[in-house]
Amino acid sequence: MNALRKIKRLKAGARANAIRPVRRVGASHGGTMANWNPQRAHRGSERLDRERMQTRTEDIVSNDGHAASIRSTLTTNVAGPGIRPQSSLAAKKLNLTADQILEIESAQEEAFELWTSEAHIGGLLHFADIQALSVSTLIPFGEFCYLCRFLDEPARTRKQRNFSFTLQDIHPLRLKTPPNELMSPYLRDGINFDEDGEVDGYYIHTPAEINDPESYTYYKAKAGHRRRFFHCFRSVDPEQVRGVSILAPVIKLFRDKYDFLDYELIAQIVTASFPIAIERAIPPEGFDDPMSKDWDPRWYQNVDAGQILYTNPGETVNPISSDRPGNNFDPFFKTVIRTLAAAAGLPYHQVIKDFSETNYSSARAALLESWREFEVYRGWLVRHFLQPIRIMVLEEAYLRGYWKIPAGAPGFYEAMRLWTACRWTPPPRGHIDPDKEAKANERAIATGQKTYKEVLGEQGKDWREEFEQEAVEQNYRKKLNLPVLDPANVQTYPDEPEEQEEEIPKTGAA
Known part of the structure; x- marks a missing residue:
């Protein structure tokens, strides 16, 4: 009986494995695939390949006009004049009233705005400039680095700073492994990992000068819960530890x-x-x-x-x-x-800055597609760089008394994420047809699909500042006996018919 069941199982297994999978052409070695044998970089060549690639991309964006255009386009649209935070505290979760929330949010934004002019250790860059520098560095190198510096009280007083926390920009090529640590099992391309794969610290190389030999300085990734070093890159491969430029494939x-x-x-x-x-x-x-x-x-x-x-x-x-x-x-x-533009995720016309061969529909489709790409970059920048920095700034601002927590609310360290919640306002999106988009926003607000905070945020504006300015202007108009503006009195015009779009002549290009 057991032998019969065994035979039945063998037959069932034979039927299950009777059909073999189709062989993939990509795995064949015939024809043009005969000499295609990709190689993987080993531990010793990984660093050399990355440095050579980063040096080449740096040379390209410095000397090639189209590569420089790609970097400029991404920097302008991702960072622009700076991505600004708007505090967005949850009143119910923090056990606060709406008036208390508005007061705290205003104090937080004033404190962060005060820090932005002190963001750079050398006093050369505003925080908006640091954002632009980060994106500009990300394009050729695929990564950017900043060292967190904390001035002691005498130095802070001498430099007339309100905060001790500042940032020092580090060139990505300085992040490298010391020669005597090349065989360390936990050190990979300048980054030291612990047993769990979490980053423990970074080695920064100081090139040799006339009187000083080259040196390597080790910086811890964190000190307690505070960040001490920012090394940011977009991960595109599993187990990736260093950045790869978007220009590398081309x-x-x-x-x-x-x-x-x-x-x-x-x-x-x-x-x-x-x-x-x-x-x-x-x-x-x-x-x-x-x-x-x-x-x-x-x-x-x-x-x-x-x-x-x-x-x-x-x-x-x-x-x-x-x-x-x-x-x-x-x-x-x-x-x-x-x-080249496709590799960077940009429309062709934005790279060459020539829209003479496009019409309204194609231009709008191209800009919407590129805007999605910019939003991906911007969201990544906020998650890995801007928001962690804001948390550190608000923590110091809280400890220095720039904003206070009312009685009965949870403590700062008890609910740090709630106290530092915010919405980052991107640079304003360009308008192809301002009249149509204004009417669409008006309908969205009227039907509850959007709020003024969302609409004004899309234009790079702070809704509180806009409302306060509107109140100031309305009161000043009353003072001068000018008619008070009322949206209900704005004259409306019927929508104009769509213009017939001209057909773009074909040039023979793909």
Whole structure:
């Protein structure tokens, strides 16, 4: 009986495994796949590959106009004039009234605004400038680093600062492993991990100077609950520990494009100089010996404007012509730029800053797509950098008495996340059709789909500041006996019919 059941199980297993999976073409070794054998960097080459790649991308964004445009576009749209926080405390969870919440939120925002001008250790950068520097560094290096500095009281008083907490920017190439620690099992590319894989600290390299040898300084990642070092990068691979530039997949194409355009430009310069070649038969007709005393040739090294050339006997003048660039230069070059823009997640027109070949619908679709990309960057920046910094600032502001917690509410350390909750206001989004978008916001507020806080936040404004300013202006109009503005009295106009969009001529580019 047992043998019969065993036979039945074997037959069932055979039926279950009767159909084998289809072999994937990507795993074959035939045809064009024969020599495709990707290699993984080993522990010793990981650091060298990263440093070489970061150095190349740094060179590209410094010398290539389109790479610089990508960095400028992302920096301007992600950080812009600075992402501002708006305190958003929960009254019910904190056991506070609405008036108490407004008072605390206002005090918190004033304290943080006071710190923003002191954010940089050297006093060179406002916090908005630090945000722009962070995004600008992220593009070529894929990461950025800041050391948290805490001034002691004498230094804080001497420098006339209200806060001791400041930030010092660190070049990503300075984050590296000391030579004597290359074999450490917990140290990887300048970052030291503990047994659980959590970052313990960072090694910062100081290059050798004339009188000082090179050195490596170890900084702990945290001191208690406070951050001591910010190393931020967007993770795209599992177990990733260092950043990768978004330009890395197309770095070779950038370099080839740069050389291609440079060679074409040189060819045009040579052609524009109108070079000529004098062709001569040897020996010239009528002279048996070109070196005889009767042979006194004329030589032309330069051709001036309006000059008439009289050649020697037997010579003819031939202009050197060039057929470059060819007819396919423009579509080919645009295809290259589109590839580079796609790697950066940007529309082609935003990279070249030319919207002459687009219409309203395509421009709006492109800008909405890029805006989603900017929001992803901005959300990542807030989570990993801006909000942790704000928590540290509000903690010091609380300890220094810039804002207070009313009696009966939970303590700061007891409910730190609740006391530091906020909404970060991004730079204002550009308007393609301001009238349509204003009407859409008006309907959204009227139907409860949006609040003034959300609508004004999308425009990079603080709703409290706007309401306070509106009240000031209304009171001043009353003082001057001017009519008080009433939205109900605004004259409305019927929507204009949509204009017929012109068809964009095809240029042959993909």
